Amino acid sequence: xxxxxxxxxxxxxxxxxxxxxxxxxxxxxxxxxxxxxxxxxxxxxxxxxxxxxxxxxxxxxxxxxxxxxxxxxxxxxxxxxxxxxxxxxxxxxxxxxxxxxxxxxxxxxxxx
Amino acid sequence: xxxxxxxxxxxxxxxxxxxxxxxxxxxxxxxxxxxxxxxxxxxxxxxxxxxxxxxxxxxxxxxxxxxxxxxxxxxxxxxxxxxxxxxxxxxxxxxxxxxxxxxxxxxxxxxx
Numbered sequence: 001x002x003x004x005x006x007x008x009x010x011x012x013x014x015x016x017x018x019x020x021x022x023x024x025x026x027x028x029x030x031x032x033x034x035x036x037x038x039x040x041x042x043x044x045x046x047x048x049x050x051x052x053x054x055x056x057x058x059x060x061x062x063x064x065x066x067x068x069x070x071x072x073x074x075x076x077x078x079x080x081x082x083x084x085x086x087x088x089x090x091x092x093x094x095x096x097x098x099x100x101x102x103x104x105x106x107x108x109x110x111x112x
Numbered sequence: 113x114x115x116x117x118x119x120x121x122x123x124x125x126x127x128x129x130x131x132x133x134x135x136x137x138x139x140x141x142x143x144x145x146x147x148x149x150x151x152x153x154x155x156x157x158x159x160x161x162x163x164x165x166x167x168x169x170x171x172x173x174x175x176x177x178x179x180x181x182x183x184x185x186x187x188x189x190x191x192x193x194x195x196x197x198x199x200x201x202x203x204x205x206x207x208x209x210x211x212x213x214x215x216x217x218x219x220x221x222x223x224x
Contacts, residue, residue, distance in 0.1 A: 034212065043116075043202050043215025044155070089154065091213075099145070099170070100213070104154035 002027040004092050004103035012109045017080055021106045023073040023090030031093040035064050035075045038087040038105065047075070047088075080110045115139045116216040118203050124222045125193050133188045133219050135203030143206045144186040145213065146170075146178060148199040155202065161186055193223045 004025045013019050025033070032051045036044035048057045048064040050073070057064050061084075063076045077084055090103040116137045125131050135144065142163045147155040147170075157170030159178040167178060175197060179187045190197055200220050204213040 041200070041218065041220075043204070043218055044213075045215070046212045049212065099157060099160055099168075102155050102157075107152075 002092070002094060002101045004090055004101045006088075006090050006103035006106050008106060009104070010107040010109070012111060013080055015080060015082060015110050015112050018076065018078045019080060019108065021075045021077075021088050021090075021108070023075070023092075023103055025071050025073070025090070025092045025101070025103075027071075027092040027094050027101050029095045030068060030071075031095045033064075033066055033073050033093075034091045034100075035062070035073075036089040036091060038089060040086070044087075044089055077108075080108075082110050082112060084108060085110045114217070116203060116205055116214050118201075118216040118219050120219060121217065122220045124224065126224055127194055129193050131190045131193055131221070133190075133201055133203075133221070135186045135188070135216055137184050137203075137205045137214075137216075139205055139207070139214060140183075141205040141207045141214075142183065143208070143211075144180065145204040145206075146176075146186065146188045147202045147204065148172065148197075149202065149218075150199050158188065158201075190221075190223075193221075195223045197221065198223045 007022045034049045035047045038044040050066040087105040089105040093100040145160040146158040161180045203216040206213045
């Protein structure tokens with residue numbers, strides 16, 4: 001069964017600090033991995049996408065990494081801001097399936 | 113105007129009532145999805161459609177039905193609402209399997 005596991009479940013950091021969120025998956029055959037940001041009460045919005053051949057992808061202060069051999073990805077947020085407070089969802093797609101597998105998300109709270 | 117719209121945005125209904133949630137998109141995508149999200153939990157797929165003639169059950173389809181009236185419209189119905197269907201419901205679209213999903217603003221449904 002295709003699965004996506006995210007850790008930690010929740011995280012609290014101080015404004016200006018960095019943090020790293022983890023995603024492990026068992027989806028096969030792998031097509032791509034996306035990180036989404038979901039603000040409270042809103043729909044998720046895509047931050048980054050990585051395919052099999054990509055190891056790192058950046059979007060401003062967000063940097064995603066992918067290790068396709070170990071089936072792990074991370075999302076690193078630098079110099080956090082209050083607006084980074086949200087849920088971050090890892091989504092993995094397979095070539096065979098028409099739909100993607102969603103992780104349960106990591107809830108990040110950035111405090112002043 | 114938003115690319116993916118959902119109506120209503122908020123709805124309170126009573127146990128046993130039939131209710132329909134509507135989703136429209138202007139992105140020209142063939143693929144549409146319905147998800148539910150419970151507080152503190154991840155998104156769970158209810159139904160998805162790859163085109164007007166293709167409807168597929170997701171992981172939690174019991175108690176729900178859908179209708180794909182046109183490429184741009186995908187409706188979710190609760191035939192007889194029950195309290196544990198109280199949740200936030202999201203519609204999403206994508207142009208490809210594994211492609212970025214674009215989410216609507218969500219419908220907050222409360223069943224009393």
